[in-house]
Amino acid sequence: AKTSGGFAPFSHTVTSVTHHKGSSTVRALSMISSQSTSAEISWGIPTGSEGRKLRYIISYKCVNQLACSPGCQDAVEGRLTQENTRMTLSPLLPFTQYLVTVTPEDGLPSEIYVGTSEAVPTEIPSLSFRSPDRTNTSLTVYWEPTIVCSS
Incomplete structure (x- = not known):
């Protein structure tokens, strides 16, 4: 390369990459719908x-x-x-609150709390050793209490 002082040796090539300024938070993060095992959000x-x-x-x-x-x-x-601005979270637990965070690449996180609805319990109670009570018009059966943690 020619400089004001004459010809100079070539310098090493320097490559620089600049990145786009980071994004801010997503806008209008919200829950669209919720069922017992899923929730749909958009932003x-x-x-x-x-x-x-x-x-x-x-x-x-x-x-x-x-x-x-x-x-x-x-x-x-x-x-x-993902690249979409809408998604369904699944599978989720029934009757449960979740903290959902959406963060754009190079951006700041946004949070929302979403909840799922109740569901029919999936636990099966075991019958008691106590005999059923029978009358002419009714039948009473007994079962052992069970821990219900599914709805």
Whole structure:
């Protein structure tokens, strides 16, 4: 290369990559619907990210299993990455509250609490050793209490 002092030896090539400024949080994170084992959420793209193809990290964790004490014994957690701005979280536990976090790539997290609805218990009670009581108009059966933690 020619400089003001004459020809100089070539310098090493330096390559630099600049990244787009990080995104802000997603907009309008909300729950669209909820059933006993799933919840659908949606959100808008972060401000200033129009025209960019973003990926989102969605994570969720059980914070309170309402039918159980203490809650979240059968904790369900998940972490997913996708490009869509709408998703169904499944399978979830019935009658449970979850903390859902949506984070755009290079962005800040947004959180929302979602809940699932009750469901019919799946536990099967065992019959008691006590004999049924019978009359002409009724039949009374007995069973052992069971821990219900599914609804």
